[in-house]
Amino acid sequence: MNISEAARLSGLSAKTIRYYEQIKLIAPAARGDNGYRQYDIKAVDELHFLARARDVGFDLEECRQLMDLQRDRSRQSLHARGLVLEKSQQLQSRIDQLIAMQQVLQDMASRCKGDEGPDCAILEDLAGWQEEEAL
Amino acid sequence: MNISEAARLSGLSAKTIRYYEQIKLIAPAARGDNGYRQYDIKAVDELHFLARARDVGFDLEECRQLMDLQRDRSRQSLHARGLVLEKSQQLQSRIDQLIAMQQVLQDMASRCKGDEGPDCAILEDLAGWQEEEAL
DNA sequence: GCTTGACCTTCCAGTAGCTGTAAGGTTTAC
DNA sequence: GTAAACCTTACAGCTACTGGAAGGTCAAGC
Numbered sequence: 001m002n003i004s005e006a007a008r009l010s011g012l013s014a015k016t017i018r019y020y021e022q023i024k025l026i027a028p029a030a031r032g033d034n035g036y037r038q039y040d041i042k043a044v045d046e047l048h049f050l051a052r053a054r055d056v057g058f059d060l061e062e063c064r065q066l067m068d069l070q071r072d073r074s075r076q077s078l079h080a081r082g083l084v085l086e087k088s089q090q091l092q093s094r095i096d097q098l099i100a101m102q103q104v105l106q107d108m109a110s111r112c113k114g115d116e117g118p119d120c121a122i123l124e125d126l127a128g129w130q131e132e133e134a135l
Numbered sequence: 136m137n138i139s140e141a142a143r144l145s146g147l148s149a150k151t152i153r154y155y156e157q158i159k160l161i162a163p164a165a166r167g168d169n170g171y172r173q174y175d176i177k178a179v180d181e182l183h184f185l186a187r188a189r190d191v192g193f194d195l196e197e198c199r200q201l202m203d204l205q206r207d208r209s210r211q212s213l214h215a216r217g218l219v220l221e222k223s224q225q226l227q228s229r230i231d232q233l234i235a236m237q238q239v240l241q242d243m244a245s246r247c248k249g250d251e252g253p254d255c256a257i258l259e260d261l262a263g264w265q266e267e268e269a270l
Numbered sequence: 271g272c273t274t275g276a277c278c279t280t281c282c283a284g285t286a287g288c289t290g291t292a293a294g295g296t297t298t299a300c
Numbered sequence: 301g302t303a304a305a306c307c308t309t310a311c312a313g314c315t316a317c318t319g320g321a322a323g324g325t326c327a328a329g330c
Contacts, residue, residue, distance in 0.1 A: 002306075002307075003306095003307075004305095004306075004307085013288090013289085014307090015288070015289065015290090016287085016288065016289090018308095018309095019287075019288060019289090023287095034295085034296060034297080034307075034308095035295085035296090035307080035308065036296080036297095036306085036307055036308080037307085037308090045262060048262075048263075049261050049262050052260075052261045052263065053261055054287095055236070056236045056239050056240055056243075057233075057236045057237075057240070059286075059287085060286080060287070066258070066261065069255075069258060070258050070261070070262060072253075073253060074253065075253045075255070075258075076250065076251045076252065076253070077247055077248055077249055077250055077251075077252055077253065077254060077255035077256075077257070077258075078249040078250055078251065080247065080249075080255045080257040080258055081244055081247045081248075081249035081255075081257060082249075084240050084243050084244045084247070084257055085240075085244055087240055088237055088240040088241055088244065091233050091236060091237040091240065092237060094233060095230055095233045095234060095237065098192075098226050098229060098230045098233070099230060101190070101191045101192045101226060102192075102223055102226040102227060102230065104191050105191055105192070105219050105220075105222055105223040105226065106223060108191075108219050109216055109219045109220055109223065112212055112215065112216045112219070113212055113216075114212055114213040114215075114216035114217075115211065115212055115213055116211045116212075116213065117211065117212055118207075118208060118209065118210045118211070118212065119212060120204075120210070120212035120215045120216075121212075122212070122215040122216060122219055123201070123204060123205050123210075123212075123215050125187075126184050126187045126188050126201065126205070127180060127183075127184050127205060128183075128187065137277075137278075138277095138278075139276095139277075139278085148317090148318085149278090150317075150318060150319085151316085151317065151318090153279095153280095154316075154317060154318090158316095169278080169279095169324085169325060169326080170278080170279065170324085170325085171277085171278055171279080171325080172278085172279090189316095194315075194316085195315080195316070
Protein backbone atom coordinates (compact mmCIF):
# COMPACT_ATOMS: atom_id res chain seq x y z
CA MET A 1 0.00 0.00 0.00
CA ASN A 2 1.00 3.64 -0.53
CA ILE A 3 1.82 6.09 2.21
CA SER A 4 -1.63 7.64 2.56
CA GLU A 5 -3.22 4.26 3.22
CA ALA A 6 -0.49 3.44 5.75
CA ALA A 7 -1.17 6.82 7.33
CA ARG A 8 -4.88 6.11 7.56
CA LEU A 9 -4.32 2.71 9.14
CA SER A 10 -1.60 3.75 11.55
CA GLY A 11 -3.09 7.01 12.73
CA LEU A 12 -0.06 9.06 11.70
CA SER A 13 -0.03 11.62 8.90
CA ALA A 14 1.87 10.88 5.70
CA LYS A 15 4.09 13.84 6.52
CA THR A 16 4.87 12.38 9.90
CA ILE A 17 5.72 9.00 8.45
CA ARG A 18 8.19 10.57 6.04
CA TYR A 19 9.61 12.60 8.91
CA TYR A 20 10.08 9.50 11.05
CA GLU A 21 11.89 7.86 8.18
CA GLN A 22 14.06 10.92 7.72
CA ILE A 23 15.18 10.96 11.34
CA LYS A 24 15.72 7.20 11.14
CA LEU A 25 13.12 6.38 13.75
CA ILE A 26 11.90 3.77 11.27
CA ALA A 27 13.73 1.95 8.50
CA PRO A 28 13.46 3.40 4.98
CA ALA A 29 10.29 2.09 3.36
CA ALA A 30 10.47 -0.22 0.38
CA ARG A 31 9.93 1.60 -2.93
CA GLY A 32 7.83 0.68 -5.94
CA ASP A 33 9.03 1.07 -9.54
CA ASN A 34 7.63 4.58 -9.53
CA GLY A 35 9.64 5.54 -6.46
CA TYR A 36 6.58 5.54 -4.21
CA ARG A 37 7.01 4.19 -0.69
CA GLN A 38 5.36 0.81 -0.14
CA TYR A 39 4.08 -0.44 3.20
CA ASP A 40 3.01 -3.88 4.35
CA ILE A 41 1.08 -4.86 7.47
CA LYS A 42 4.27 -5.28 9.46
CA ALA A 43 5.37 -1.75 8.62
CA VAL A 44 1.94 -0.39 9.48
CA ASP A 45 2.03 -2.19 12.83
CA GLU A 46 5.26 -0.43 13.61
CA LEU A 47 3.78 2.94 12.68
CA HIS A 48 0.74 2.19 14.79
CA PHE A 49 2.99 1.29 17.70
CA LEU A 50 4.63 4.69 17.37
CA ALA A 51 1.31 6.49 17.15
CA ARG A 52 0.11 4.79 20.33
CA ALA A 53 3.34 5.51 22.20
CA ARG A 54 3.22 9.18 21.17
CA ASP A 55 -0.43 9.35 22.21
CA VAL A 56 0.38 8.37 25.77
CA GLY A 57 3.14 10.92 26.03
CA PHE A 58 6.43 9.33 25.02
CA ASP A 59 8.81 11.57 23.10
CA LEU A 60 10.56 10.31 20.00
CA GLU A 61 13.70 9.21 21.82
CA GLU A 62 11.60 7.19 24.23
CA CYS A 63 9.67 5.73 21.31
CA ARG A 64 12.96 4.60 19.92
CA GLN A 65 13.73 2.80 23.18
CA LEU A 66 10.30 1.20 23.27
CA MET A 67 10.73 -0.03 19.72
CA ASP A 68 14.13 -1.43 20.58
CA LEU A 69 12.51 -3.35 23.43
CA GLN A 70 9.70 -4.46 21.15
CA ARG A 71 12.22 -5.91 18.73
CA ASP A 72 14.44 -7.44 21.40
CA ARG A 73 13.54 -11.11 21.89
CA SER A 74 15.65 -11.25 25.07
CA ARG A 75 14.14 -8.17 26.62
CA GLN A 76 13.03 -7.91 30.24
CA SER A 77 9.55 -6.56 30.81
CA LEU A 78 10.83 -4.56 33.78
CA HIS A 79 12.55 -2.22 31.35
CA ALA A 80 9.33 -1.35 29.58
CA ARG A 81 7.61 -1.03 32.94
CA GLY A 82 10.33 1.33 34.10
CA LEU A 83 9.84 3.59 31.10
CA VAL A 84 6.10 3.62 31.65
CA LEU A 85 6.31 4.41 35.33
CA GLU A 86 8.85 7.15 34.73
CA LYS A 87 6.63 8.71 32.08
CA SER A 88 3.66 8.41 34.38
CA GLN A 89 5.51 10.38 37.03
CA GLN A 90 6.52 13.02 34.52
CA LEU A 91 2.90 13.40 33.48
CA GLN A 92 1.88 13.65 37.12
CA SER A 93 4.35 16.47 37.69
CA ARG A 94 3.07 18.29 34.66
CA ILE A 95 -0.53 17.76 35.76
CA ASP A 96 0.24 19.14 39.21
CA GLN A 97 1.91 22.14 37.66
CA LEU A 98 -1.01 22.86 35.35
CA ILE A 99 -3.49 22.49 38.19
CA ALA A 100 -1.52 25.02 40.24
CA MET A 101 -1.50 27.42 37.30
CA GLN A 102 -5.19 26.95 36.78
CA GLN A 103 -5.94 27.63 40.42
CA VAL A 104 -4.13 30.93 40.18
CA LEU A 105 -6.20 31.80 37.12
CA GLN A 106 -9.45 30.81 38.82
CA ASP A 107 -8.52 32.86 41.83
CA MET A 108 -7.75 35.86 39.66
CA ALA A 109 -11.01 35.51 37.75
CA SER A 110 -13.02 35.24 40.94
CA ARG A 111 -11.57 38.46 42.27
CA CYS A 112 -12.17 40.38 39.04
CA LYS A 113 -15.52 42.03 38.59
CA GLY A 114 -15.34 41.63 34.84
CA ASP A 115 -17.37 44.68 33.98
CA GLU A 116 -17.02 47.73 31.74
CA GLY A 117 -14.73 49.52 34.16
CA PRO A 118 -10.93 49.57 34.09
CA ASP A 119 -10.44 48.30 37.65
CA CYS A 120 -9.15 44.77 37.33
CA ALA A 121 -7.86 42.46 40.01
CA ILE A 122 -6.25 40.29 37.33
CA LEU A 123 -4.06 43.02 35.92
CA GLU A 124 -3.24 44.27 39.41
CA ASP A 125 -2.26 40.76 40.33
CA LEU A 126 -0.02 40.26 37.31
CA ALA A 127 1.55 43.66 37.80
CA GLY A 128 1.71 42.87 41.51
CA TRP A 129 4.27 44.22 43.86
CA GLN A 130 7.60 42.48 43.68
CA GLU A 131 7.53 39.43 45.89
CA GLU A 132 9.77 39.08 48.93
CA GLU A 133 12.13 36.57 47.32
CA ALA A 134 13.46 39.04 44.76
CA LEU A 135 14.12 41.79 47.27
CA MET B 136 20.48 49.03 36.36
CA ASN B 137 22.04 46.59 33.87
CA ILE B 138 20.27 43.64 32.32
CA SER B 139 21.40 41.00 34.80
CA GLU B 140 19.96 42.95 37.71
CA ALA B 141 16.71 43.49 35.81
CA ALA B 142 16.68 39.76 35.13
CA ARG B 143 17.16 38.95 38.79
CA LEU B 144 14.39 41.28 39.88
CA SER B 145 11.91 40.32 37.18
CA GLY B 146 12.39 36.59 37.22
CA LEU B 147 13.29 36.41 33.52
CA SER B 148 16.73 35.51 32.19
CA ALA B 149 18.84 38.17 30.50
CA LYS B 150 18.63 36.11 27.32
CA THR B 151 14.86 36.15 27.52
CA ILE B 152 14.72 39.89 28.08
CA ARG B 153 16.84 40.50 24.98
CA TYR B 154 14.63 38.07 23.09
CA TYR B 155 11.46 39.91 24.16
CA GLU B 156 12.99 43.14 22.98
CA GLN B 157 13.96 41.58 19.69
CA ILE B 158 10.43 40.35 18.95
CA LYS B 159 9.11 43.76 20.07
CA LEU B 160 7.13 42.38 22.97
CA ILE B 161 8.74 45.17 24.97
CA ALA B 162 10.10 48.54 23.86
CA PRO B 163 13.84 48.78 23.20
CA ALA B 164 15.63 49.45 26.47
CA ALA B 165 17.41 52.72 27.06
CA ARG B 166 21.15 52.49 26.51
CA GLY B 167 24.05 53.83 28.50
CA ASP B 168 27.12 55.47 26.95
CA ASN B 169 28.74 52.08 26.77
CA GLY B 170 25.84 50.61 24.79
CA TYR B 171 24.62 48.57 27.75
CA ARG B 172 20.85 48.30 28.23
CA GLN B 173 19.55 50.30 31.17
CA TYR B 174 16.41 49.45 33.15
CA ASP B 175 14.42 51.44 35.67
CA ILE B 176 11.75 50.21 38.09
CA LYS B 177 9.02 50.79 35.55
CA ALA B 178 10.76 48.61 32.98
CA VAL B 179 11.35 45.90 35.57
CA ASP B 180 7.68 45.99 36.52
CA GLU B 181 6.79 45.32 32.92
CA LEU B 182 9.22 42.41 32.76
CA HIS B 183 7.84 41.06 36.00
CA PHE B 184 4.32 41.30 34.59
CA LEU B 185 5.43 39.20 31.63
CA ALA B 186 7.12 36.65 33.86
CA ARG B 187 3.95 36.28 35.92
CA ALA B 188 1.72 35.97 32.87
CA ARG B 189 3.99 33.35 31.32
CA ASP B 190 4.04 31.47 34.63
CA VAL B 191 0.29 31.03 34.62
CA GLY B 192 0.24 29.76 31.08
CA PHE B 193 -0.23 32.68 28.70
CA ASP B 194 1.70 32.49 25.45
CA LEU B 195 3.60 35.49 24.13
CA GLU B 196 0.77 36.70 21.92
CA GLU B 197 -1.60 36.60 24.89
CA CYS B 198 0.98 38.40 27.00
CA ARG B 199 1.00 41.12 24.37
CA GLN B 200 -2.77 41.46 24.71
CA LEU B 201 -2.57 41.55 28.49
CA MET B 202 0.06 44.27 28.34
CA ASP B 203 -2.07 46.25 25.93
CA LEU B 204 -4.91 46.04 28.45
CA GLN B 205 -2.57 46.96 31.26
CA ARG B 206 -1.54 50.11 29.41
CA ASP B 207 -5.06 50.99 28.26
CA ARG B 208 -6.62 53.53 30.67
CA SER B 209 -10.04 52.99 29.08
CA ARG B 210 -9.95 49.21 29.29
CA GLN B 211 -12.82 47.06 30.49
CA SER B 212 -11.94 44.46 33.09
CA LEU B 213 -14.22 41.96 31.34
CA HIS B 214 -11.63 41.69 28.60
CA ALA B 215 -8.92 40.60 31.00
CA ARG B 216 -11.39 38.28 32.68
CA GLY B 217 -12.26 36.76 29.31
CA LEU B 218 -8.63 36.02 28.57
CA VAL B 219 -8.16 34.43 31.97
CA LEU B 220 -11.25 32.26 31.74
CA GLU B 221 -10.37 31.14 28.24
CA LYS B 222 -6.86 30.21 29.36
CA SER B 223 -8.29 28.42 32.35
CA GLN B 224 -10.44 26.29 30.07
CA GLN B 225 -7.49 25.54 27.83
CA LEU B 226 -5.52 24.40 30.84
CA GLN B 227 -8.44 22.26 31.96
CA SER B 228 -8.57 20.54 28.58
CA ARG B 229 -4.87 19.87 28.71
CA ILE B 230 -5.14 18.57 32.26
CA ASP B 231 -7.96 16.21 31.28
CA GLN B 232 -5.92 14.98 28.36
CA LEU B 233 -2.84 14.35 30.49
CA ILE B 234 -4.91 12.55 33.11
CA ALA B 235 -6.36 10.27 30.44
CA MET B 236 -2.86 9.54 29.13
CA GLN B 237 -1.63 8.85 32.60
CA GLN B 238 -4.47 6.46 33.29
CA VAL B 239 -3.55 4.46 30.21
CA LEU B 240 0.03 4.32 31.45
CA GLN B 241 -1.03 3.25 34.94
CA ASP B 242 -3.25 0.60 33.47
CA MET B 243 -0.43 -0.70 31.30
CA ALA B 244 1.98 -0.77 34.21
CA SER B 245 -0.48 -2.60 36.42
CA ARG B 246 -0.91 -5.34 33.83
CA CYS B 247 2.81 -5.77 33.25
CA LYS B 248 4.67 -8.16 35.52
CA GLY B 249 7.83 -6.14 35.18
CA ASP B 250 10.20 -9.06 35.64
CA GLU B 251 13.21 -10.51 33.82
CA GLY B 252 11.07 -12.21 31.19
CA PRO B 253 10.19 -10.85 27.75
CA ASP B 254 6.40 -11.13 28.16
CA CYS B 255 5.13 -7.61 28.50
CA ALA B 256 1.58 -6.35 28.59
CA ILE B 257 2.82 -2.85 27.85
CA LEU B 258 4.51 -3.73 24.58
CA GLU B 259 1.59 -5.94 23.60
CA ASP B 260 -0.72 -3.07 24.31
CA LEU B 261 1.27 -0.57 22.28
CA ALA B 262 1.62 -3.04 19.43
CA GLY B 263 -2.06 -3.83 19.94
CA TRP B 264 -4.40 -5.04 17.25
CA GLN B 265 -5.61 -2.25 14.97
CA GLU B 266 -8.66 -0.68 16.51
CA GLU B 267 -12.10 -0.84 14.92
CA GLU B 268 -12.07 2.77 13.76
CA ALA B 269 -9.24 2.27 11.30
CA LEU B 270 -10.76 -0.82 9.71
C1' DG C 271 49.62 50.47 33.52
C1' DC C 272 48.25 45.74 33.16
C1' DT C 273 45.85 41.77 33.87
C1' DT C 274 41.89 39.09 35.27
C1' DG C 275 37.23 38.08 35.63
C1' DA C 276 32.67 39.37 35.29
C1' DC C 277 29.98 41.87 32.85
C1' DC C 278 27.90 43.43 28.33
C1' DT C 279 27.09 43.39 23.00
C1' DT C 280 25.50 41.08 18.40
C1' DC C 281 24.65 37.26 15.58
C1' DC C 282 23.90 32.64 14.33
C1' DA C 283 22.54 27.88 15.22
C1' DG C 284 19.92 24.50 17.58
C1' DT C 285 16.01 22.52 20.25
C1' DA C 286 11.00 19.13 19.40
C1' DG C 287 7.97 17.48 16.37
C1' DC C 288 6.11 18.33 13.16
C1' DT C 289 3.38 21.31 9.22
C1' DG C 290 3.16 24.18 5.01
C1' DT C 291 4.60 25.18 0.55
C1' DA C 292 6.87 24.91 -3.83
C1' DA C 293 8.09 22.46 -7.82
C1' DG C 294 7.72 18.58 -10.04
C1' DG C 295 6.64 13.39 -11.43
C1' DT C 296 2.75 9.47 -11.62
C1' DT C 297 -1.58 7.34 -11.73
C1' DT C 298 -6.34 6.99 -12.54
C1' DA C 299 -10.81 8.18 -14.26
C1' DC C 300 -13.45 10.20 -17.67
C1' DG D 301 -6.04 14.36 -23.63
C1' DT D 302 -6.59 16.29 -19.43
C1' DA D 303 -7.77 17.05 -14.74
C1' DA D 304 -7.74 15.40 -10.10
C1' DA D 305 -5.52 13.04 -6.81
C1' DC D 306 -1.77 10.85 -5.76
C1' DC D 307 3.39 10.72 -4.92
C1' DT D 308 8.43 12.73 -4.59
C1' DT D 309 12.17 16.01 -2.55
C1' DA D 310 13.72 20.09 -0.34
C1' DC D 311 13.37 23.96 2.29
C1' DA D 312 11.06 27.30 5.45
C1' DG D 313 8.44 28.15 9.52
C1' DC D 314 6.31 27.37 14.01
C1' DT D 315 7.13 28.36 19.86
C1' DA D 316 9.94 30.26 23.17
C1' DC D 317 13.68 30.23 24.13
C1' DT D 318 18.97 28.57 25.04
C1' DG D 319 23.88 27.99 23.85
C1' DG D 320 27.91 29.54 21.91
C1' DA D 321 31.23 32.34 19.40
C1' DA D 322 33.62 36.60 18.93
C1' DG D 323 34.38 40.69 20.78
C1' DG D 324 33.81 45.25 23.70
C1' DT D 325 33.65 47.24 28.79
C1' DC D 326 34.30 47.75 33.60
C1' DA D 327 36.11 47.30 38.41
C1' DA D 328 39.55 45.40 41.42
C1' DG D 329 44.03 44.15 42.61
C1' DC D 330 49.01 44.30 41.84
